[in-house]
Amino acid sequence: MVTSEQLEKLRGWFAGRLPEDVYERLLDVTVDREEITVVGRIPAPQLPEGAAAAEARAAARGRIQEFRERTRDARVAVTREAEERFGKKVSWGVECGGDRALFTHVAAPVMTRLRQPERQVLDTLVAGGVARSRSDALAWCVRLVQQHSDTWLTDLRDSLEHVQHVRAQGPDRAGPGEEPT
Template identity: 55%
Template structure:
């Protein structure tokens, strides 16, 4: 069935809809944590919450390395100061939406995701596809076939974002039509 996944000895239902997750999370995040509402990205297994921190003030003669170090310091400070509260919010989100939670922040040009789920995905590849992965491993681009496949998926995602966005929109329309059923 479309709405079930294999989970060990039995089946389980997909997690509940998370259409209101961005709003709920924005309300749960304390004022002052971010410069605006956090970006919330939801998939079947995980909800990623990424907020923007204010950029550190630097002297006008600061180098790009100084800026990167200051941004990394700001991110580290935020991560340490908010840890307990982020864990408490994540537990509430995980209970409400039955998905793991990943936290991250952006500061200036630096973006860091603190924790995120790495979900195994089974796939069958024929020799030509395996050779692509092996070439990436042999060239040192990736340490393993698994890492090489993840690299390929990221690359396709970067170069096909507009098309993937249109596809997601179309899938949402189809899902809404299914939900409504025939008139």
């Protein structure tokens, strides 16, 4: 888990390293064991007053695609430097006119052992056409939990950060039979 200070340093590095014309504003830098994801806001396209929602959404998608192609070289240069510096893959995303899109982000495999009742849940989702496989069904379940328990997960992450802070202030860890240094 990354501490808030480490995340602040990471955000600062990206804010300082990104060329001025890439994002209107840096929104999020998130990190886990495998990946750093950088998301920024880009300006929404100018549309005539009273434009239909479908037109606005299509225009935002077009702007996102244009941004992705136009900034590819700059993002690749920052990615190479960041991956070498931080030892993690870097993924990119944008927010435009209320739409959020991620580019080339990591889909990391996760292994787990499930008992029969848990497997039956996944198999029901597959049989019902909600998911194509047990793997897709498990990813669907994780997204559902994430969607419905954001506050709880945020509280848990804050608690873990506090635990790391307290550990960092404790005495140096000594092995069995050794004196702390």
